[in-house]
Amino acid sequence: MRTRFTLLAALALAAAPALAHHGWGSYDAAHPVTVTGPIQTSKFENPHVIVTVRGSDKVWTLTLAPPSRMESRGAVAAVVAVGNEITAYGYPSTVEKDEMRAERITVDGKTYEMR
Amino acid sequence: MEHSAPAIFVALEQSGFAVAVRQSRWLYPSANVGHILSLVAFAGALAVMDLRLLGAFSATAPGRVLARARLAAIAAFCGLAVTGFLLFSAEAGHVVRNPAFRLKVIMIAAALLNALIYEIGARRAVAKLPPGVPLPRTARASAVLSIVIWIAVAACGRSIAYF
Numbered sequence: 379m380r381t382r383f384t385l386l387a388a389l390a391l392a393a394a395p396a397l398a399h400h401g402w403g404s405y406d407a408a409h410p411v412t413v414t415g416p417i418q419t420s421k422f423e424n425p426h427v428i429v430t431v432r433g434s435d436k437v438w439t440l441t442l443a444p445p446s447r448m449e450s451r452g453a454v455a456a457v458v459a460v461g462n463e464i465t466a467y468g469y470p471s472t473v474e475k476d477e478m479r480a481e482r483i484t485v486d487g488k489t490y491e492m493r
Numbered sequence: 494m495e496h497s498a499p500a501i502f503v504a505l506e507q508s509g510f511a512v513a514v515r516q517s518r519w520l521y522p523s524a525n526v527g528h529i530l531s532l533v534a535f536a537g538a539l540a541v542m543d544l545r546l547l548g549a550f551s552a553t554a555p556g557r558v559l560a561r562a563r564l565a566a567i568a569a570f571c572g573l574a575v576t577g578f579l580l581f582s583a584e585a586g587h588v589v590r591n592p593a594f595r596l597k598v599i600m601i602a603a604a605l606l607n608a609l610i611y612e613i614g615a616r617r618a619v620a621k622l623p624p625g626v627p628l629p630r631t632a633r634a635s636a637v638l639s640i641v642i643w644i645a646v647a648a649c650g651r652s653i654a655y656f
Contacts, residue, residue, distance in 0.1 A: 403655035424514065424521035424583060446518055 405469040405479045413438045413478070414465040422448070422455040429458050431466065439477040440466050443492040453483065453490040462486070498586040506585040514583045524579035531572030532647070538566035539643060546619070546628055546636035555628065556620035593656045597649035604642040611635040 413433040420429045427442040442448060442458070458464065468480035482491050505511060514520050541562040545555055581588055588594050615632045622628065 421515075423512075423516055424518075444522075446522065449518075 404471055404473040406472050407469045409470060410467060410481070411470055411478060412465065412467045413440070415463070417458060417460050417462050417464050420455070420458050420460050422458065427458065429464070431464055436476055438466075439474070440464075440468070440483075441477065441479045442483065447492075448490070451490050452488075453485075457485050457488075457490070458483070468492075498589055502585040502589040505582050506587075508582070511582040511585065514579055520579065521583055524576045528573060528576040528580060531569050531576060535566060535569035535573055536643075536647075538562045538569055539639065542566065543636040543639050546632050548627060548633075552624050554624050555622050559616075559619065588653065591653050591656055593649050593652035597646055597653070600642055600646045600649055604639065604646060607635055607638045607642060611639075 413431055415432040415434070415438075418430045418432055418437065421427065422445055425444055427445055427448055429440050429442065431438050431440055443451070443453075445455075448454065448458075462485055465484040466478070466480040467482050468478045471477040471479070480492050482489055484490075514524070539562075542559055544550065545553070545558050545562070550558065611632065615629060615635065619628055619632050
């Protein structure tokens, strides 16, 4: 029993690095980026609102706050609707390509904090 | 983003059920809170069982204490499974690739296997014992394993957000 358990744990740990995926730990706060452009897709959903933005160089995927927090800060679905021009300041993911976690967004001259 | 997730988990994430979990303002947060409340109840019931097996509350009849705590543990585990499935389904394609989640699933399987071995090998014998008698070594070993593995499950669960 004990050996089997140790073996399973060792296997899982060995497999882990190859499977790394995103979480709050995997954002590069030392290299913040600012992205400005039109919103191309918008998912106003739990656990985090996600929009894609056509920046000057590429399309970024922005992870924003949970919907309930967005709403309580005034950043309702219409604020991050497709077609709106958005500026986002945040941290790029170290795992997911072209994904960033936004600290704050500005739409139509209004800034909304995501934390 | 889902390129390497098995199709069944992508399908779950795209199902109407998962969409409803994501789009509801209260469902996902409620499942989150419910998962923690179930976890607290589960940990409490489990603590009673494992400590009794290890010799605590030795003035009590082990069979009776364990039977009651076992019912509570099963109920709490059901709560954990239901709320956990809700949380998982919302992001199935992502979470299934998360190393902390994968380790957690393995740990849960190990913990349930440990419980099953106890159920088959020791439960009946333990239930017949009077108060004040040390429990069989196999039962105590189950309790130690249970504590260690379930703590690992909890640590993995909390770690999902950081990988």
